[in-house]
Every structure is written in structure tokens, then in C-alpha cells.
Amino acid sequence: MSTSDSAVLPRSGGMGWLKGQLRNIAPFATLLVLVALFSIASPSFATLDNVANIARQVSVTAIIAVGLTFVILCAEIDLSVASVANAVGIMVAFFTLQDQSVNIANIPLPGAAAILLALLGSLALGAVTAFGVTVIGIPSFIMTLAMLQIGAGICAMLVRGQIAYSVPAPIEMLGSGSIGPVPWIVVVAVLVLALGHIVLSYTRFGRYVYMVGGNREAAEYSGVNVKLVLAAVLVISAVCSGIAGMLGVAHFGSAQQNEFDNYLLDAISAVVVGGTSLFGGQGGIGNTVVGLLVLGVLNNGLDHVQIDSFLKILIRGLILLLALVINVYAQRLRAKA
């Protein structure tokens, strides 16, 4: 190795710092611009009611995105999040007594047992993914693609084309109840986000996540158990998805196949639009929160303005593409800065 890089010293002045912060600044600026645009375009957008709407609309995505942030920080990906959410949501309904009209051969259990079993189910799905990625060595992209299909299969097997409506009372409350004016699901989302942030920023495990994502080989050569960290983030992702799935089912008022299909793209978009690096090691829950708000404002705001509803889909795609460009570009700038 040459010493030709020996002249590289910290660049003084604000430009270098700004370039290094692009991944944090760009999403926030996007959010401000979107809020300003929609506020001008529609008087109904910037109201307290609508802010509450947005918060409620992004809550399920937020819980999924927390787990996904861990995975993407490690430079891996989990494509099974929405499918696992759906499967676990259906599991909890499967273990709950359903109305006579629902024709499912389910196993009614007490609420606590149903919740516990569903959580264990998410843990098991995460463990299988973790085993495949770390022990067998299947790339996470492919392994979680298989888990996506397995999750869909579990959904299909359990409900057999039917729709279940009942979930245990605590889940019902957290998913669709509220304390005062604040919906419980928003509270749960905020708590999960806060917990995710605390773990990533202030615990030893969180540090390992950043280090493994920053340079996996160096983590290995520093004596970090890289496989254990990777396994843990995949299990965390599955459990977050499971919680989101249970609450989501209560939130939507039904448990059926394919009801979380949009959430894979939404959760990945939220993490990436927020500025967490696709190459790992950079970003965090703060970024994810901004990403969630950008997506939430965009989805909600487009409903408030007169726009072709089919065009909305395209606009979302373009926004995601723009975020990806910024993400990759920010990585390059930071590497140079």
C-alpha cells in the first residue's frame, strides 16, 4: 500500500462539512419543501387534524421501518418485512375466537397466549432468515425473497381466502383505540422509534451495528462477532414487522391475504429517503423519521391537491428514484470529503 494518501487532512471550511452532511440535509429540505408546497396548494393540508392523519397513516410503516433501519445499517436488506407483518397479523387472528360467519379452522386461545404465539412466530421467521444468511451464507437479498414467499404462504394457509376480523383486546386497543385525541398506534410507533434510536445510539450492540455496516472486514479483524450481529438485526427486523402486523390488522379492522403488500416498498422508501446509506454504517432512526414524514406528507398531500390519482403512483416512484440518487451521491461526497 502506498503512502500517497498521506497528504489528506481534514478539509477546513463549511463546504466539506456540508457535503458530508448531504444525506441528512437533503431529506429534511425535501420535507420542508413538500410541506410548503402542499400548504400553499391546499388550505386543508396544514391543519392539526391533518397532521394527526399523517401521523396515523405512517405508524404501521414506522414500526416496520425501525427494524429495516437496523438491517440496512448493516448493509443488508430484508424484503420479507411486509410479508412477515401480514403473516404475524394473521397468526394473531388465527389464535383468536372469530365470528360464526368466518369459516376458518382456527384455534381460539386466550388473548395473551395468542399474542405470545404470534410474537414467537415472528421470532421464528426471523431466526430462519438469520440462519439462512449467517450460517448457510445465502445473500440476504435472496434469502428474504424466499421468506417473502414463505410469509405469503403462511397467510394463505391460515386464512384460506377468508377474512378474519377479531384480534385480542389489547391488540384491538393498540391498533385502533386512542388515549384522548392521540391514537394508540401513533404512541406505539413513537415508542418503537425511540427504542430503536436508543439501542442504535447508546448501546454496545448499536455500535456494533454501525461498525459492521461501516466496514465488515474491519469489524471481523477487530474481533467483533459479525455473524451474530447480522443474525440479531434480521431477528429484530422480523419482530418489528410482527408487531406492525398485529397492530396493522387491528388498525385495518381485518386480517386477510395481501393486505400489507404496499408496506415493503413504503418501509424501504422511508429508510432510504431518510438518508440511511444503502452501503451501511451511515444514518439512523433520525433519518428514518424524516423519511417517514416525507413519504407521509407526500402521500397525504397528493390527496389534498387536484391530481390524477394514477399519476400519484408515478410521482412516488420518481421521488424514490431521486432519493436513491441522492443516497449514492451523498456516499461518494462523504467518502471524498
Added chain:
Amino acid sequence: MARGAPLLELRGISKSFGGVTALSGVDFTLEVGEIHGLVGENGAGKSTLMKIIAGVHTSFEGEMRIAGRPARHRSARSARDAGIGMVHQELSVVPELSVAENVMLGVQPVNRLGLVDWPGMMRRARALLAELGIDVDPRVPIGRLPLGMQQLVEIARVLSSGARIVILDEPTSALSPPEVEVLFGLLRRVRDSGRSIVFISHFLEDVLAICDRVTCFRNGRLIETAPVSAIDKGWIITRMIGAGHEELEQGYAGEIRLDSRPGAPVVLACEAASGPGFREVSLEARAGEVLGIYGSMGAGQLDLARALFGRTALSGGRLSLDGRPIALRNTAAARRAGIAFVPESRRSMLFAQEPVYRNVSISILDRISRLWVKPAVERAIAQRHVEALGIRPPSVHPRLGTLSGGNQQKVALAKWLTHLPRVLVLSEPTRGMDVGAKEEVVRIVRALREQGIAVLVVSTEPETVLSLADRILVMKRGQVCEEFAGGTVSKDRLLAAA
């Protein structure tokens, strides 16, 4: 040897990279039908010259003639069209494809429909292999063949593309003695067919056994060319390492005293250990002793170092620490057992995007915190090391990527200095460093040795091992072939053993 214009003639070749001279005023000739050995230490200029001949470097001073006609390659492709082929140390075969496909890679015969003419390809591959005396079924995937056979096939491929000059870079480093014999047989047949071979190697016995003439390089200059009948190993080594003045000034040449400590307790012992790249290695690392392991590129000492840190698994043999057997399932297990490792590449040991203190604390995180990280403690610890090692700038906050290379290397060492390990394995610890930084490393390693740590220094550079080690093992083709303990050793004896 044929008379007339030489096949390849170079005059006054100079090349520099950003102010650093890699070659200066080299005159080199390759006759028709000869095997020409090229020897010199790493960085002596052999590879640069070969890359100029093979069209990899296209800007250089001086002139080149092929068969008497002036030639100037614009690219590696135009060099190939001029009849120059190169076989790199890292083979470039496609393991999944058949031998025939590999031989015909890029020049597959096609039929009138533009599709690959399979029968024609098999026929031509079979004919070529038979002509070269390579006994192999052209239909088997090349990845299933032993490495030596793969190399022969790669040479066949270079010849099939019409090469008259074949450059072989370290062709024998991974071969067993019988495979070397087969290779030599092939090379002689190629030579006798009127083509010429440049044979670059660290294995001086091999150079003396197969070459017609030998050229020695040192510090970017061609020192001397001589027919092999007139020289021996000592002649080559003297010319490779120079008359001695300059080297003596650096304190590396001449006789080095070895202060091995045979009585010191054995910390890490390795019994007939085999793994990827090495086999049946036995060694003992003792407390307060620096054990140097020297070998040329690909001799297996770097692979051994990785295995001692649990990065790769042993396929055989036993490890023990303080007399108790240990199994290293992963690097975390090695670290907990008290083994530390600094790898040869800076990229693979540091977190460029993270501040200095996190780079230092990563390997002691589980000692200073259970659940919560304690940045204040981390920074205090890192600050101590930054000051003790004289890291510039003297702060724990900058992102590591902004530090200079030598300072980054010190940070990589610093992470093992808080809770001292029992065994410290250093892979190429002074590679790419200037003299000042090297002395710093020597000072640090000595200090660690005084504290009773068993230090292993693993390198392909004889100077590194000579300047640090109290006892030296030499590895060759994955095995320990010689030990220097007590008395004195010199660079030429080390080179002669490898």
C-alpha cells in the same frame, strides 16, 4: 541461441509514477528461443518493465523493438496482437468452463450461423494440448484440475492466441515439485519451438534450473544479465540486494543478532496445523519474544496469520494457548482468548467514516461497557493512545479517513493496546511506510515484547522480519522450511532459504 535481431529489444526505458522513479534507463533484450529469468526484490522494477512490454503501461521513455521493428503499444490489446502474452500469478481461468473453452477463450471458432463451433473447438484445443504435451481431457471443467494443470492450460491459451513472447509471473509459487517438473518440460518445448519466455520468480533454484539467461534488477535499474551457466545463487543474491552500503545505512543488511529466548514460556503453540494456503505448520510463540515468519508472496505465512486469529478455519492440526488446547471458531473467540491481529491492508482494519476514538475502542467495547456505550471513557482511553503513539492530529475526534496512512496504521495498533493481548499477530506491519514510521513500529513492538507479549511478525519483506524478530521461521509453499534461532542471520541467508 538464434542470431540476428533479438525478438524483443528495449533501450533506455524509464518510467516514473508521480515523481517516484520505478525504472531508469533499462536496456533489455530477449533473444529468439530463450527462457530469460528476471529476479529482484519487490519493487525492484521487474513488474513495471513487464507491464510496459505487455502494454499495460503505455506512457514511458525509451524505445521498444519487436523482431527489429519499432513498436509502441497503445493498449494491452495491441501488445497481444504484437504477439506478447502474459500469465499472471493469480490465474485468470474461468473455473466453471471446460479446458477447451478456457484455451479458446475470446477466440472461439464459430460456424456459418455465428454460433460456437463446438466440434471445431474441441478439435483445435485437443491438437494444441497434444502439441504442447499437456495430457488432459479438454471437456472437463478446468476448476476440477489441480492448480499446476490449470496453469499449463493458461499457458496453452496464451500460446493459442499467437503469442511469440510469453511472460510468466511467479509461475512456480503454488506448484508442488512434480508439477514444477511438468511445467519446465512444457517451457522447454515452447522454447524449442522458437518462442521466448520471460520467467519472473522469487525461487532462485527454479530460475537457475530452467532459464538460459538471468537478469537482476535493483531499485529500478537493470544491474546485470548473465548466462545461467556462469552464475550461481550467491551471484544472484549479491546483485539483488546490492553491494551493501546503502542497505547498511538502513541497518538491515549485514549480520543481525537474534535474541531468541528458548527458556521463555510458550504462549501460543501450533501443532501440524493445516488450512487454506499452508500445511502442517508447527510453531511456538513465546512470551516476550518476537517471532518473525518470512516467506515470499504466496508462501502461506499471511494465510497462517489469518488462521491464528480465527478468520479461517484449520483443516487439521491443533492450537494451544498457555498449554491448553483452543479452537478458534471466529475472530471474536480469538480476541476473547487474548489473541490480537493487525492485518496487512489498512482498508480491512479501519472504519474510515468513524471518529478515531471509535476505531480504538471497538475491540475493547465489551470490557468497558455491558449494555450502554460510554463515549467519555472511550475518548479518554483513545486520548491516552493518541498521545503515547504520537498520532497526528493529536485528537480523538476526526474521522479516521482524514488521517494519513502511517497514523491510520498506528490507530489500528492502538486498539489492541488497552487490554494487552497474550499474542499479537502483525501482518506486514511496515508495508508502505517511510523510514521514520518504520522505526516507530520497531519501537512499539519492542515495548510490547518487554511487557511479555508473544509477538508474531509475518511478512514478505525480509527487512521487516530482520528489523523486528528475535527468532525467524521461513515458509515456502505453505510449509515451514527453516528456522533461525540464536546466532546471527543476514538478508542473503534469509533469501536463500525462502
